[in-house]
Amino acid sequence: MLYQLEGSQAVARAVALCRPDVVCAYPISPQTHIIEALGALVKSDQLDAEFINADSEFSALSVSIGASAVGARAYTATASQGLLFMMEAVYNAAGLGLPIVMTLANRAIGAPINIWNDHSDAMSVRDSGWVQLFAETNQEAVDLHFLAFALAEELSVPVMVCVDGFILTHSIERVDLPEPEVVDALLPPFLPRQSLDPNDPVSIGAMVGPEAFTEVRYLAQVRLHQALDVIPRLGERHRSLLGRHAAQLIDGYELDDADVVVIAMGSVLGTIKDVVDDMRAEGHRIGALSITCFRPFPAAAVREALSRATRLVVVEKAFSIGYGGILSTDISLALRGLSTPIHEVIAGLGGRPVWADSLRGVFSDALAGTLVETTFLDLDRSLVDAELARMAATRRSGPPAENVLRDLADVGRSA
Amino acid sequence: MSIERTPVRFYQVGSFAVGNRLVEVERRSAQSDPGRANSLTSGHRACAGCGEALGARYALDAAMRASHHQLVAVNATGCLEVFSTPYPETSWRLPWLHSLFGNAAAVATGVAAGLRATGRGHVRVVAQGGDGGTADIGLGPLSGMFERNDDVLYICYDNEAYMNTGVQRSGTTPGAARTATTESVGEHPGNRFGQGKDLPRIAMAHEIPYVATATVADLFDLESKVERAMEIHGARYLHILVPCPLGWGSVSSDTVRLARLAHQTGLFPVFEARYGEVTSITPIRRPEPVESYLRLQKRFAHLFNREGEVADRATVALIQSHASHNITRYGLLGDSDD
Amino acid sequence: MTERRPFAITLDMGSSLANRTGTWRTERPVYVHRLPPCSAGCPAAEDIQGWLYHAEEGGYESAWRVIMEKNPLPAIMGRACFHPCESGCNRVQVDEAVGINAVERFLGDLALERNWHVPPGPATGRRVAVVGSGPGGLSSAYHLRRRGHDVVVFEAQEDLGGMMRYGIPAYRLPRDVVSAEIARLAEMGVRFEVSHWVNDVHDLLREGFEAVVVAVGAQRGRDPGIPAGDAARILDAVGVLRSLEEGDPPALGRRVVVYGGGDTAMDAARTATRLGATETVVVYRRTRDVMPAHDEEVLDAEAEGVQMRWLSTIARADEDQMMIEKMRLDDQGRAVGTGEFEEFVADTVVLALGQEADLDLVEKVNGVTVTDGAVVCDEFQRTGDPRVFVVGDASSNGADSRTLTRAIGQGRLCAEAVDALLLHRDAQPDPQLAPAGAERLNTWYYADAERTVRPRLEVARRRDTFSEVVGGLTVEDALFEARRCMSCGNCFECDNCFGVCPDNAVIKLGPGQGYAFNYDYCKGCGICVAECPCGAIDLIPEPR
Known part of the structure; x- marks a missing residue:
């Protein structure tokens, strides 16, 4: 059935359709609407689950670990600092092989504190052993949750569905929510790989x-890699049951004859595709590649999809301070041995809008062969230069963020 | 011949020894039963004379009996976890889960919720950890579990320092005690005196249905508290003093004796509380000065001279004043109203 | 489901049993049996802890049978024994000594009531004569009969029991009890010949007895030779007590002085009171604290109105009055005269200054040596003649403490030696166990429980009656009292070791079977040793 829904509401309803046994979370923007909605569903008896208001994100995921360990279907949601606060448990859930599903309403990590969207939170846990799926639209966010539970329980690994904070979570779009029977068919009852059972005690x-x-870690790697086979299979099943395009590991857009391919994750693909459409209309051979499954990284699929591209532009909402683009690094490793130039474009940090015009400029440079290796999209050069000058002038510069704010204030005053 | 007779209800070792062949089987301790659960079985790697290993088996066996073996245990990181489950061997004979150091209470909440949600609400849940995992790093999740009144019995095995990592100070380390991070050097050797974290009282402040303290020296008291706790649903807290030969610098055979002295000196008050009010105390039976407790432990060696006489009178007097305060506060010399 | 479980992180239940932590051990606990102070102090070497163990669970017949291993007369000893077992009892560390004697009497009485018997041993056809039917003779006869020998007891008096009948007053030891316990021996096949005076043990050896046990006791009162006028009435305490038993109580008058400080003096004083004396005074040359009479007897005497005069000797006795010299203690604590005299009015003086044996029957035996009125014996009551044994007061062994209990103990050792003689083997001494001192106990575990006081006949009713003064325990009280035993040095299955082991390395073998250590896992921490209430575990170096 079709609804006009806020992304958070849609995700909450999708989660409810998955019949979780235990929902436990701690509020943090921009995840709040999801758990508020789930709480309301439980309180109004529309969802038969244990809904627990945790005392912290660390506790929230820990509660989920406990629930999952007794064979209950467990769900939690968080963002940003919350994910970092549960970090220890994030690794633990993966290490214990517990099929917990988490919605990550992607948000920047402080300091400076910032509640708006980027992907630095998701990137911070990319090595933890969780499956990480990125939603491009609210519909995909909904569908990925069905897939997430099925995948988690089949492989006994935790799965994180990354939904861009505010951009998706707080925007109202048309969403198609399937009937409960359909979801039940997609998602068989949870048969845990291990469970704490007094009649068959294990430690x-x-x-x-x-x-x-080393062997434990090797086996974790093998297991997570199995997701690369399972996701397409589940995607196929979803397609047939839901009757629509369903998630895959990656999703190509106008790739067939593209020389330049833009690679990205999450909602920014929407803008990118608009720009690609516009530029294609102008005769440029440009396409896009959406990485839906970031962990495990579908290196072979990516390599195949990009095999005929001559230049790659990776647009990413996070970067590894002191090195550079994170997705770019993964892409370049996937293309090992090929000489395709890769450009990284760091965009949308801390909620900075990613304008189509700005992207178009970058893509045009790429087509022209003039794009630099690393671009910080729409960087305020004058502001940065002023601070750099100050830093050069005095060894004791103070916190850069404060200084930048002061400069902004000065600019405002002089304007 | 008008002689007053003592009624015959006397059982020789009364309720102080583990067992008593003169008592009806159903009234005997869980530990005296040859078929006891042995929740923590042989082959574990605890030090010789480990009070925590003893306390854990005492408490869990009693909980197993009370729950008819329908029990799941969650364990915080610490000695108990490390010595019981080094791959490829586990000493546990009940379903047992270790997640992290600071999250045992929350994990247990999840276990209880998961069991309830999957129609197994009759299976009971115990969380357990050391003083570090309880009073320090795990206090937040513990407080949350209390506040939500989740159906979990949390048991703290308090050995008054971080023993697993090599005896560093914790929030329950007593004043003057030597640890690896409060060495017995300088003008004020050992741990500084402060309020410490009185976990049972912190638990009581949450007004949860049941809070109790116990030691490994009084098995019947300990078991009865576990049993009482298991009769109740909601958040419950049991704080058990478990001497640590390694960290306290005591002879391995003195473990139970030290626990007994901790109670008899008044340094460790043994009581029960319901909804924030103390409802019973286990009275001191043979009062002892704190010296007799301190003298047996190398962590307090700097308070004594080589002959074993008190050298630092002021500090010992301060410790005695803490004991006396407990005795007054809880009425430990009075009759139990239990 | 096992094959689905994650590798290494998830483990199967109890798999640590593969880890034998016993290899860490440098010391190991071992269960031991030690000699409790009660048994150490018992002249009859009774296994008191052993029978209390049965009694405390209501196994009265088993308890009685354990007593009967050592002492054939529990109902008598439960009354007349001065229970040195209780003086040594470690329970005084907790509250008061266990009332062992009262429980023994309870068991002895119960055995009589229920007619429990002990069978004789398989017949050997060997013949042994016992001269005297006092406690030493009866004990010898009983233990020999248990070994299957034919035993004949020769008694000079008309009735059996020796001092138990003719010495100890009936208010302390009712005669029906004496008769009943002796009757049980007769039922075992011990033969008794009363009014049979043995002049010479050679007569018996010639009759075919292969060994003779002389148990004639010490019946003759010592006479200090007090200067006395012709009309002075001076009697011997043993004689007074005997004539009372023979139904011919002597006239003692209203004012009676008893001279001496032993139990016999107390018996005589209390008897005098019962025979109508209005004023009975015990005169003793030294002080109360060194008086040989047992405290209980002194207290009972005082309660009954007997007066005591310490540091006094009788210098001279005449009709109606006598002269008492006051004494003082010198530097060495000896009583010496002060030269200060006092007149004292008295109708009768009863001498209670100790007894001697009549040893004519061994006079002609080669190798028999008599010293200080008693026959010198070895530890098995053997004399210089291998066929002749002497037990009880006639033996010099333990002459400083002539008690029924000592005689019973000697009778048993003597029976062992006689048996060894008959079977041509070496006599075996009792096994020597290390003592179970109070320092080995962990008294924390014993519940506080003061001893049960045996009911006592009210004083007002004692003065004119020979009824038994001390009553027996009820079943409840006997059980209570038995349970006060701390079982020093011997496991009583309290489960402490089983419980306090942090490594579950103690195996409970089941009721009556005790425990065993599982050395596969025992780390040798020693908590079981420290927490064993009764000190029945030692920690010894681990063998290499």
């Missing part, structure tokens, strides 16, 4: 020393 969470730790 979960042993200490493993050097003698077996």
